[in-house]
Ligand code: 5CA
């Protein structure tokens with residue numbers, strides 16, 4: 330499907346440092362993307378409601394990866410999906426009496442508008458689950474042919490123990506896996522499964538639900554295989570980064586890794602599993618099902634500047650879980666004003682060290698809060714002492730635009 334419009338990214342003098350990122354599977358922070366081409370797959374939205382600040386924080390995390398990679402000279406290959414057919418979307422359609430396709434199209438369009446406003450660089454391929462059905466069917470056929478799919482009352486399941494490394498991404502024990510599987514869309518109690526953790530690959534048509542004809546029969550794909558098929562087709566393995574929010578570690582990314590390992594024989598499926606912390610409000614994870622949401626689009630309607638929203642989110646380290654409060658935006662507005670007033674000065678202190686500091690902070694597991702503080706110090710220096718370098722304001726503008734995505 331259509332991606333969204335790219336914004337210009339100013340080029341900066343010299344080149345950025347190699348990025349080091351935390352990998353959930355190993356627990357280490359280590360260099361990512363050794364080659365010139367860098368491949369990243371990030372799990373996209375399920376479009377049944379508008380983009381909230383938790384989603385935005387996750388996509389900004391991977392936008393920083395994209396920007397830091399580009400600055401370091403990589404060719405970035407970035408793919409994102411849209412889960413435009415799945416249980417939560419169909420349930421919302423029934424609950425509201427709307428057509429699921431209309432909800433999906435409307436919310437996906439709103440997401441594009443939010444991402445554009447936030448200056449998130451678009452993926453090279455933005456792929457819907459529905460349009461990817463042929464890819465999914467092909468991958469399931471490969472699993473089936475190798476004896477790695479079995480039937481339960483017309484539905485097809487992936488046997489997790491086909492992968493001897495199952496569990497290596499999340500490192501969870503079986504009880505933890507069972508609890509999360511039940512909580513996050515799995516069906517551990519379904520009779521007839523070989524292992525309660527086995528996940529659905531293909532669901533045969535149910536009355537009043539959408540279904541597609543395929544060599545597997547009339548039905549629709551399961552969730553995990555959707556991302557595996559899209560990533561393998563558009564990027565091939567191994568991925569440099571498989572990304573998403575922390576709620577996707579298990580089962581989603583564990584299942585994806587297992588399916589890909591079994592089908593390709595290659596390990597690891599992703600060299601880094603990168604997970605953003607969860608943003609909450611009032612002590613609970615911000616989620617569509619809980620309804621405690623602050624929408625990016627609502628803030629935009631209220632006249633909030635997207636650059637301030639961006640700075641409010643980047644002020645928290647991506648790996649932290651944190652709670653949104655109105656104070657985040659107040660701080661961000663003040664910061665934006667202080668930076669703008671500093672770059673409006675005719676000259677400032679040499680900005681070369683600032684560019685180096687921002688690059689250094691971001692390369693160190695995306696320490697955006699540290700990068701923001703470095704810009705704060707430069708702006709404070711201008712305010713207190715001024716400076717003589719008349720090229721400095723333009724370089725700071727370019728640095729903040731290219732690396733942090735905020736126009737000053
Ligand atoms: N379509 C699937 C992924 S294939 C999905 O999880 N969709 S979603 O709409 O529920 O979430 C979209 C992205 O936002 C995912 O990467 C998810 O991990 C992330 N996310 C969801 N809630 C939060 C939150 N409260 N804080 C941070 N990230 C979140």
Ligand code: ZN
Pocket residue numbers: 371372373410556581
């Ligand atoms: Zn996914």
